[in-house]
Amino acid sequence: xxxxxxxxxxxxxxxxxxxxxxxxxxxxxxxxxxxxxxxxxxxxxxxxxxxxxxxxxxxxxxxxxxxxxxxxxxxxxxxxxxxxxxxxxxxxxxxxxxxxxxxxxxxxxxxxxxxxxxxxxxxxxxxxx
Ligand SMILES: [Zn+2]
Numbered sequence: 326x327x328x329x330x331x332x333x334x335x336x337x338x339x340x341x342x343x344x345x346x347x348x349x350x351x352x353x354x355x356x357x358x359x360x361x362x363x364x365x366x367x368x369x370x371x372x373x374x375x376x377x378x379x380x381x382x383x384x385x386x387x388x389x390x391x392x393x394x395x396x397x398x399x400x401x402x403x404x405x406x407x408x409x410x411x412x413x414x415x416x417x418x419x420x421x422x423x424x425x426x427x428x429x430x431x432x433x434x435x436x437x438x439x440x441x442x443x444x445x446x447x448x449x450x451x452x453x454x
Pocket of ligand 1: 423424425426427428441442443444447
């Protein structure tokens with residue numbers, strides 16, 4: 326990545342860091358990026374450092390990759406935040422355990438209790454959630 330692009334990405338991502346990361350991490354990364362951007366203004370080459378910081382976290386890495394592909398910052402942020410939100414909201418599948426061999430099976434909540442492959446006669450016990 327060229328320095329020019331690295332700085333552009335860093336400047337574009339700074340305002341949305343609080344949406345992508347927990348507040349403490351966001352503040353820390355924002356501070357680091359600010360320092361690096363200031364240093365590049367004095368002619369230093371720091372695109373590797375900027376890239377490294379943005380690659381420390383999966384959300385910022387994904388954000389940067391999509392930004393460099395030409396997507397608009399608002400779209401990227403919205404889709405990343407929505408994705409994370411949807412994963413949280415997804416109900417966990419109930420898990421069952423075979424009393425004979427302790428094998429566990431996850432089954433979508435469709436009202437049916439799954440059967441153990443090795444012990445089809447056994448009644449599996451629901452262990453979670
Ligand atoms: Zn079994």
